[in-house]
Structure formats: C-alpha cells, structure tokens
Amino acid sequence: MFRRLLIANRGEIAIRVARTAREMGIRTIGVYSEADRSALHRRAMDETLLIGSALPADSYLHIEHVLEAARVARADAIHPGYGFLSENPAFARRCAEAGLVFVGPPPDAMALSGDKIAARKTMAGEGVPVTRGVDRPLRTVNDARTIASEIGYPVLFKATAGGGGIGMSRVDRPAELAAAFESARGVALANFGNADLFLEKYLRRARHVEVQVLLDSADGVGFVERECSVQRRHQKLVEETPSPAVERSLRARLIETAVRGLRAIGYRNAGTVEFLLHDGRFTFNEVNARLQVEHPITEMVTGVDLVRQQIRIAAGDDLEISQSELRRHGHAIECRVNAEDPIRNFLPSPGRIVGYREPTGPGVRVDSGVAAGSLVPPYYDPLMAKLVVHATNRKKAIEVMRRSIDAFEIRGVHTNLPFHRALLGKSVFVRGNLWTTMVADLRIAARLRSRGPWEERVAAIAAALVASGRVARGPTFPLERPSVARWSLAGRRERLSGGGHAVSPRRRW
Amino acid sequence: MRFRLDVDGEQRDIEVQPIAGGFVIRIECAEYRARTRLAMDYVDVRIGAKTQRLHLQGNEAFLHDGIHRVRLVEVSEEGADVIESRPSGPGAIVDVRSSMPGRVVRVAITPGAHVRRGETLVVLEAMKMQNEIPAPGDGVVRQVAVSEGETVTADRVVASIELRGPSAS
Numbered sequence: 164m165f166r167r168l169l170i171a172n173r174g175e176i177a178i179r180v181a182r183t184a185r186e187m188g189i190r191t192i193g194v195y196s197e198a199d200r201s202a203l204h205r206r207a208m209d210e211t212l213l214i215g216s217a218l219p220a221d222s223y224l225h226i227e228h229v230l231e232a233a234r235v236a237r238a239d240a241i242h243p244g245y246g247f248l249s250e251n252p253a254f255a256r257r258c259a260e261a262g263l264v265f266v267g268p269p270p271d272a273m274a275l276s277g278d279k280i281a282a283r284k285t286m287a288g289e290g291v292p293v294t295r296g297v298d299r300p301l302r303t304v305n306d307a308r309t310i311a312s313e314i315g316y317p318v319l320f321k322a323t324a325g326g327g328g329i330g331m332s333r334v335d336r337p338a339e340l341a342a343a344f345e346s347a348r349g350v351a352l353a354n355f356g357n358a359d360l361f362l363e364k365y366l367r368r369a370r371h372v373e374v375q376v377l378l379d380s381a382d383g384v385g386f387v388e389r390e391c392s393v394q395r396r397h398q399k400l401v402e403e404t405p406s407p408a409v410e411r412s413l414r415a416r417l418i419e420t421a422v423r424g425l426r427a428i429g430y431r432n433a434g435t436v437e438f439l440l441h442d443g444r445f446t447f448n449e450v451n452a453r454l455q456v457e458h459p460i461t462e463m464v465t466g467v468d469l470v471r472q473q474i475r476i477a478a479g480d481d482l483e484i485s486q487s488e489l490r491r492h493g494h495a496i497e498c499r500v501n502a503e504d505p506i507r508n509f510l511p512s513p514g515r516i517v518g519y520r521e522p523t524g525p526g527v528r529v530d531s532g533v534a535a536g537s538l539v540p541p542y543y544d545p546l547m548a549k550l551v552v553h554a555t556n557r558k559k560a561i562e563v564m565r566r567s568i569d570a571f572e573i574r575g576v577h578t579n580l581p582f583h584r585a586l587l588g589k590s591v592f593v594r595g596n597l598w599t600t601m602v603a604d605l606r607i608a609a610r611l612r613s614r615g616p617w618e619e620r621v622a623a624i625a626a627a628l629v630a631s632g633r634v635a636r637g638p639t640f641p642l643e644r645p646s647v648a649r650w651s652l653a654g655r656r657e658r659l660s661g662g663g664h665a666v667s668p669r670r671r672w
Numbered sequence: 673m674r675f676r677l678d679v680d681g682e683q684r685d686i687e688v689q690p691i692a693g694g695f696v697i698r699i700e701c702a703e704y705r706a707r708t709r710l711a712m713d714y715v716d717v718r719i720g721a722k723t724q725r726l727h728l729q730g731n732e733a734f735l736h737d738g739i740h741r742v743r744l745v746e747v748s749e750e751g752a753d754v755i756e757s758r759p760s761g762p763g764a765i766v767d768v769r770s771s772m773p774g775r776v777v778r779v780a781i782t783p784g785a786h787v788r789r790g791e792t793l794v795v796l797e798a799m800k801m802q803n804e805i806p807a808p809g810d811g812v813v814r815q816v817a818v819s820e821g822e823t824v825t826a827d828r829v830v831a832s833i834e835l836r837g838p839s840a841s
Contacts, residue, residue: 511798541798622697626706627715627726
C-alpha cells in the first residue's frame with residue numbers, strides 16, 4: 164500500500180479524498196495555489212505545498228508544478244480528484260514516467276474515453292446502444308446539413324474532445340444549423356484546442372442516468388444507477404440513486420452494459436458510464452474516466468467507500484466487494500451547493516463566507532470545502548459543498564433534504580440553496596418526473612423571489628424598523644447605542660437560541 | 673425608501689415600498705411581502721405563512737432565534753450611486769459597473785469608440801463562467817477603467833459612456 168499520497172486538487176474533493184487516505188494509514192500531501200493560502204483543504208492534509216499562482220493554468224492544471232510537488236514531498240501516488248488534471252492522459256503518463264502511481268484509469272483507456280467519437284464507436288462495436296448520429300468529425304457545414312436531415316431535427320452538435328457540457332449546441336431547424344456549427348466549433352477550439360464536432364439526434368425530455376463501475380484486473384462491480392437529470396446548461400445540480408424511472412430488469416441491463424463497455428476499452432479503477440434514458444430505452448452518452456462529484460450518493464446506499472476502492476485498485480490490491488455481495492439500502496439525494504445567485508440567473512458569487520452552519524442529524528452528510536471565514540475565490544469551480552441525504556425511501560429522503568436545506572446557513576456569498584428549496588417543493592420533482600431540461604422548461608429559477616430563512620429574517624427586521632418609524636427620516640438616521648461586550652452578547656444568544664426550533668416568542672421573553 | 677442595513681456584521685442594501693397593511697421589501701433582487709402589526713413594545717411581521725415577533729431595543733432586534741445586532745449604515749455618496757438609479761438621457765455620462773467579482777478576460781472598447789446599446793464592453797470571468805457587460809445605451813466611450821487580466825470587485829466602474837441615444841435605464 165502507498166505511504167504518501169499527493170492529492171492534486173482543492174476544495175471539498177481534496178478533503179474527502181484525504182479523509183479516506185488517513186483512515187487507510189496513508190500520509191496526505193496537499194497542494195494549493197496563492198489564492199488558496201487560507202483554504203480549508205490545507206488543514207485536512209498532513210503537509211501542503213504551494214504550486215503556483217491563482218489561475219488554474221499556473222497551479223492546479225500545471226503538470227510540471229504538480230509533479231515537482233510530488234517529488235519534493237516524496238509521494239508514491241497521486242489522486243487527481245475530479246476536474247483539473249483528472250482526465251488528462253498526458254498527466255497520467257507523466258506520473259508513470261516519474262515513478263508515481265496515478266489513482267485512476269490507464270492513460271490509454273482515459274484517452275479513448277476523452278475522444279467522444281472513438282468512445283462512441285467502441286461502445287457501438289460492443290453492442291452498446293448509441294444515439295443515432297455520426298462516428299466521424301463533420302467536415303463542413305454542408306456535411307453537417309446532409310447528416311442532420313438524414314437523422315432528422317432536432318440535432319445536437321458535440322465537440323469530439325469536449326466535456327462538462329461545453330461545446331454542445333442544440334439545433335431545432337435547418338436555418339439555425341450554419342450559425343450553430345460555426346459557434347460550436349469556435350467554443351470547442353477555445354476550450355479544448357480542437358474544433359472537431361460530430362452530431363447526434365437530440366432526444367427531447369430524456370433522463371440522464373449513469374452507472375458507477377469499479378474494475379480491477381480480475382473483477383468488476385457495477386453499482387445501482389444514479390439519476391442526474393436535474394441540470395442547468397448541462398451542469399448537474401441534483402443527483403439521486405436509485406432512479407425513480409428504472410425498474411429491476413432495466414437496472415440489470417444498464418449495469419451489465421456499463422461493465423462490459425468499460426472492460427472493452429481496457430478500463431481499470433473507478434469510472435462511470437453515462438446513458439440517456441428515453442421512452443424506456445437507453446443509449447450511451449459518454450464515459451467519465453474519474454471519480455465523480457456525485458459519488459457520495461452511491462456510497463450512502465451501498466456502504467462502499469469508493470475512494471478506498473480506487474486507492475486499493477491503484478495499489479494492486481483486490482476489490483473488497485463483488486457484484487453478488489453488493490447490497491443497497493434506501494434512497495440517497497445530493498444537492499450541489501454552489502456560490503451562485505439563482506435569483507440573478509446564477510451569477511457567480513465569490514467572496515468571504517461570514518457565517519456558516521451545516522445541517523446535521525441522521526442520514527445527513529455534508530462534503531464541504533469551506534467553513535466560516537473561508538474565502539471563495541473567483542478562479543475556480545463554484546462548488547462549495549455537497550449536501551447528501553439518505554433515508555429508507557425517496558419520499559423520506561426528500562423530507563430530510565428539505566429540512567437540511569433550510570438548516571444550511573451560508574452567509575457572505577450567495578448560494579443556490581433557494582433554487583434547491585424551490586425544486587424540492589415542486590410536485591413534478593416529488594413525483595420523480597425528471598428530464599434534463601426541466602430546470603429551464605419549468606422556469607424554476609426565474610420564479611424565485613425568496614432567498615431563504617436568513618434573508619427573510621433581515622426582511623422582517625427591515626419591515627419592523629420601518630413600521631415602528633425608526634427609519635422615517637431616511638437613510639442616515641442613526642440607530643446607535645453603546646455596544647454590548649462580545650462575551651455578554653454570546654452568553655445571551657446562547658440562552659435565547661435553544662437549537663433553532665420555533666417556540667412562541669411570548670414564552671421566550 | 674432605500675437604506676443599508678447591517679445585521680450581525682453583514683450589510684445589505686434594502687428597498688422598502690409601502691403597500692396596504694405592510695411593505696414590499698427588496699434585498700438584492702429578492703422580494704418579500706411583509707404584513708406588519710405594531711404593538712406597544714413589539715412588531716409582528718408576517719412574511720408568507722410565517723409570523724415573527726420582533727422586539728426592537730436600541731440597536732438590537734430580538735427574534736425567537738436569538739438577538740441580532742442591527743445597525744443602519746450611513747450611505748456614502750459613492751455607495752448611494754450604487755443603489756440610486758443612474759442618470760439617463762442624451763448627454764449623460766453613465767458609469768458602467770461590474771456585475772460580479774471576477775477577472776477581466778476581454779476589453780472590447782477603446783476611449784472614443786462609438787457603442788450601441790447592448791454591445792459588449794467588457795467580458796468578466798468568475799468560476800468558469802463568463803459574464804458580458806453590455807452598453808446601457810447608444811453612445812461614446814469616455815473612459816475605460818479596467819484592463820485585461822485584472823481582477824475586479826463587484827460594482828467597480830469598468831467604463832464610462834456618454835449617452836447619445838435611448839438608455840436602457
């Protein structure tokens with residue numbers, strides 16, 4: 164087993180990986196950029212090293228800097244987390260050359276997964292159903308036009324080297340095709356350094372369902388599917404397992420297909436096969452060659468620590484579970500808590516967190532990268548924390564999630580918690596009727612007015628001030644009084660707060 | 673009525689509009705309809721289905737969840753700019769401000785350039801999302817206050833435009 168693991172990531176995932184490594188008796192080495200000097204993930208590690216300035220390209224994405232840190236810290240393995248260098252085959256190869264074990268798939272399998280056309284072709288060759296489309300890059304607009312009219316509109320342009328939903332462009336009519344083709348090429352070139360596009364039939368009201376797989380040299384385990392249909396601009400917001408739309412026989416077919424597909428590309432370690440579910444049929448979407456953001460919901464319903472299995476596989480140890488031993492209990496849901504303002508069209512909201520309190524209680528897990536006083540820098544992903552709940556069934560899991568959202572207090576930056584609150588209140592969500600464009604189609608964010616309990620309190624205080632005439636004279640009217648010493652205030656707050664449940668005010672005062 | 677309220681050390685710009693039996697409270701695009709009932713030493717405020725009883729004493733608000741320290745913050749001239757509506761109409765010089773903290777990835781204008789309403793002036797990037805700052809109206813660029821690669825805070829002036837045509841605000 165490894166003795167020193169370098170975790171080449173930041174935020175919640177770096178902390179989550181460090182927890183498991185520590186349980187396994189492995190010394191953890193973290194890295195950080197200049198923008199993350201005071202970041203929480205540094206405190207979760209045994210040692211940390213500075214790897215560059217704030218911009219990702221100069222630090223977390225900088226292969227040389229990360230490898231140098233591993234050398235200096237005498238690491239014997241690297242866990243990349245998700246994002247950043249996690250799906251970069253060149254990085255995985257460089258690790259091997261430097262004598263470091265990369266905790267992830269072999270570089271060739273990773274390269275194949277990252278080439279969307281190659282992955283599609285390989286899967287189709289293995290008998291995995293694929294969405295109607297082309298298996299080669301589109302040469303010209305006319306080429307695209309011919310194929311689109313053969314397949315029938317709407318169609319979806321995808322970047323061959325794409326990922327994370329970037330470079331996808333839906334075309335409903337022939338007249339829109341030329342402009343969409345050019346702009347999608349531009350986006351693909353800018354983001355992936357490769358302008359190649361292919362296209363597939365666009366499936367209306369499809370569900371996004373995926374299967375988590377663990378593969379070592381001998382065994383393979385496919386887990387119960389996760390449904391990730393709640394998305395905005397192809398970014399997942401809420402995930403759950405199992406899917407409310409998948410019954411036993413379909414589940415068996417999904418799992419069998421996913422394991423077979425990953426084996427066919429020579430895959431090892433943890434990977435996920437994404438499918439689109441449409442009219443009771445499923446088609447291959449893509450392979451995610453890494454640990455995914457939403458992996459905790461699978462851990463909650465199966466009791467399997469996926470990071471532990473990843474590390475074991477990388478170290479050449481056996482999987483600790485087999486397909487026949489795998490059991491699942493109940494239902495799990497995850498809400499991604501992002502520093503974004505859903506009332507202002509999900510505008511990024513970096514800044515200083517001035518108040519922070521996580522929900523707790525049975526069945527609640529929070530994987531967080533922030534705490535009170537944390538700075539959320541503008542340079543990285545907006546994900547601050549993942550709120551994960553587990554209960555005996557879907558209905559109860561929704562109830563636990565609702566109260567957990569209300570109990571999650573993050574002040575100083577805006578969060579998308581009001582969006583989650585609104586979504587979980589929708590009868591369409593409660594019924595399990597989900598599809599990938601539901602957030603936009605139902606205008607869930609556009610109808611938001613309230614931000615939640617804290618702002619409601621501020622609004623109530625403002626209303627009371629105005630109603631009692633205290634701000635009758637306009638904005639500069641002072642409301643001053645000698646300030647209370649901090650300790651006496653804290654003492655009083657302690658006595659009055661009583662755990663946050665609503666007791667009638669009269670009894671309190 | 674607009675004012676800036678500091679609750680437990682966190683400042684919020686607040687707009688209050690009286691309606692029958694209460695107020696509409698706007699806090700940074702969020703909106704709350706509050707019904708108020710005034711008594712001798714407390715105020716009952718109903719927002720949605722929830723009624724909260726508040727005692728106000730000095731600069732503290734007593735609520736069932738504890739005490740909140742409340743302060744009305746003097747709105748400075750510069751701050752007032754942010755909350756007051758901006759001047760509009762031909763000849764007016766309008767400061768265009770950043771919508772969010774982030775990094776300037778593109779400056780699409782130079783001083784003296786003619787711009788049309790809605791045209792992109794500056795592109796900001798934060799958290800892997802780009803946000804285009806549009807011209808508020810037809811006009812001429814008088815000043816460009818940021819440069820590419822620079823990191824800006826929210827509400828920072830990025831450019832000044834002298835309006836020539838219809839304004840958005």
